[in-house]
Amino acid sequence: MYLVYYSVEISNLSENKQLSCFMHLQVPQTPTVIPQELNSATSTSIAVYWAVNDGDAIDCFQVYCMEELQASKDAGALVEEYRVTVKESHCILEDLEPDRCYSVWVMAVNGTGCSLPSEKAIFKTAPAIPTINAEDCTVCWDTATVRWHTSSASAESFTLEYCRQHSPEGEGLRSFAGIKRPELKVSLEPNVNYFFYLRTVNPFGTSEQSEAALISTKGTRFHLLSDTAHPALQISSKATVIHLPEKTKFTGFPSVLGELLPARGCHYWEIIVSACRSYRIGICYEAISQSSVLGLSDTSWCMRCCPTQTSSLYRFLHTGVMSDVCVTEHPARIGILLDYSGGRLLFFNAERGLVLFSIRHKFTDAAHPAFALEKAGVLTLRTGMELPEFVKHS
Known part of the structure; x- marks a missing residue:
């Protein structure tokens, strides 16, 4: 324990009389850091409170903070010590890292000296911004x-x-x-x-x-369901591209479904088909068997592209052949509108804004967009756009 002596003039004694007295000023006792309260942190700050002895004379506090090393970090890595000086028995430590643990300890200071450091307490910041x-x-x-x-x-x-x-x-x-x-x-x-x-x-x-x-909600956005894809197909990480590599050997029907669309409103999407010459695109009800060939059942509707030497033949299928359309130009982008309220399924040349074919049917069930590649190539899905003007006026 340290002592310091002060000489004090007492003015309320007799007019010319002075008295020197000595006062003892002790070093403060060690503060006690209060455990972290729930919901007290942000991603970059922690609130710290501590208790002190009522009889202590304290000028200020020194608050220390050091990040606890994570298991993933190098054990020999340097860790920066963070110190602030405050007057009150609480403070907010800022500019910290999200989702980290920090050791915090406090020392009380007066004119005589510093207390011993408090026991370290562990504080944690809130998670990072998602x-x-x-x-x-x-x-x-x-x-x-x-x-x-x-x-x-x-x-x-x-x-x-x-x-x-x-x-x-x-x-x-x-x-x-x-x-x-x-x-x-x-x-x-x-x-x-x-x-x-x-x-x-x-x-x-x-x-x-x-x-x-x-x-x-002005446009429909969905993704391919990788777990419905035929083993021969490669689906991109963003679930928007379908690839059937060259010389791939396969059995069955190489198709994949998109996420289920609810049986209400209008849904529009496009497929970039310029990198594939032979494919099927359309819709099918949820109950369809994965082994079913798109367009041959009574719960699926599709457009099949069959290239010829001089043109492209589009065959629109539902429980077998429905209608054929022959075009001399091979569209690079096909648009599909599924209109539950109007009872329509329309296929568009999306580049020119022209209707290729229209199917009238009272669609009653939720439906999957469906895609199949009959020869090597790539189909790319485009979703999320608002209805184009040519679709609104179709």
Whole structure:
């Protein structure tokens, strides 16, 4: 223990009388860091509180912070020590890394000296900000399956927030909390643009809000279902490209389905077919057998491209041959409109905005977009666009 002596003049004694007295000032006792409270952190900051002895004279506190090395980091890596000086018995440590553990300890300081350091306490920051990629989401008329990515290993749940892009004043955000999986299906209004935001939650706090993702129900967006693909087909990582390599030997029918479209509203998508000369594209009901050949059953409808030496023959199939159309120009892009409300399935030369064929039928069930390659080549799926003008006027 240290002592210091001060000489003090007492002015309330007799006018010319002085008294020197000595006061003892002790070094403060060791503070006690209070364990981290739940929901007290952000992705880049932690709130730290500590207790002190009531009788201590304290000028300030020195707060130390050091990142705890993760198992994935090199054991010999240098770790930076972070120190701040504060007057109060609490502080917020900022500019930290998301989803990390930090050791924190405190020393009390007065004119005599510093206390011993407190015992170290472990604090954890909230998870990193997640990312919504609109291209990974599925949008079908009045619903959207919103999908996202997070790099946080400690994420326990997510909070999804959204609003209309041009919402009336005071409408505010709608939100879903406690989401356990990195996706959620949301009911929306048709033909409306929405902004979606996301936060990641762990026991110690919530991340900042993600950047806005624009998701529009003005167009249909879906992906290929890799688990429905014939073994001979190669599906891209983004689930938008189908490839049948040259000289591939296969049995059966090399087809793949897209995500299921609900039996309401209108759905439009396009296929880039310039890298494939022989293919089938169309729709089929959910109950169709995977071994079925597209267009030969009563639950599938398709367009089959059969190239000839001088032209392309398009055969439109449902329970067998329905109709043939011969064109001298081979379109590079085919558009398909599935119109439940109008009872139509239309095939377009999407480059020229021309109808190739129209099927009138009262479609009653949810349907999969369907694709098949009969010879080596590549089909590329394009989705998410608003209805082109030539489709609106068809």
